[in-house]
Amino acid sequence: MATLYTYFRSGTSHRTRIALALKGVAYEQVAIDLTASAQRDPDFLARNPQGLVPAFVTDEGETLTQSMAIIEWLEETHPKPPLLPQDPVARAKVRAIANAVACDIHPLGNLRVLQYLRKEYGQDEAGVAAWATRWIRDGFHAIEQMLADSPKGSLGGPWCWGKDPTLADVCLVPQIYAAVSRYALDIRYWRRIAEIDMAAAAHPAFQIAHPTRQADAR
């Protein structure tokens, strides 16, 4: 069976679990405890030289890394339900929202970046939180405007792009979870983002993938 190397609170693991659940793919989990630096154990580094979760081993024994590459592989091998709309412009817009999270918000709040701020730049927890929330707020402001451009009304909402979850929701929802659970941001400030968070809370695939529902949660 396929195996996901994951950490319950990792946003990139979380987004991969959501995509796997939406596609209905069965897999086992191996927990990599980031707080114990298990991502830097030689055994894990042999799977992913970057020392980052997630890593995914397919049924055929192929190891895939980088959550967006894993999710693209899933989309290509399990096309139903689709995570991207059909229209090329709509696909680009959904990818833009997904990448606003995956490329422009998430990396700046990653564990190794925050550890570096603490160690090399002498930041205390307040300084680290100010850094992380600066980039989340900035990103959420922009995404809220990008969502205003989405065809929610005509397609019946409530997701980033119409009536079904897409890659944009797969990436956005874990970032919302991090914003609220780690930094207590009040997401009601961003009306559409709050609405998507509520839709996710009621959706079985998002529920199954939720950090608090994982075997390694604590």
Ligand SMILES: N[C@@H](CCC(=O)N[C@@H](CS)C(=O)NCC(=O)O)C(=O)O
């Ligand atoms: N671009 C990578 C980022 C992966 C990543 O940053 N994973 C984090 C957890 S969300 C991690 O493993 N951090 C460990 C560390 O910083 O040492 C992906 O999308 O898979």
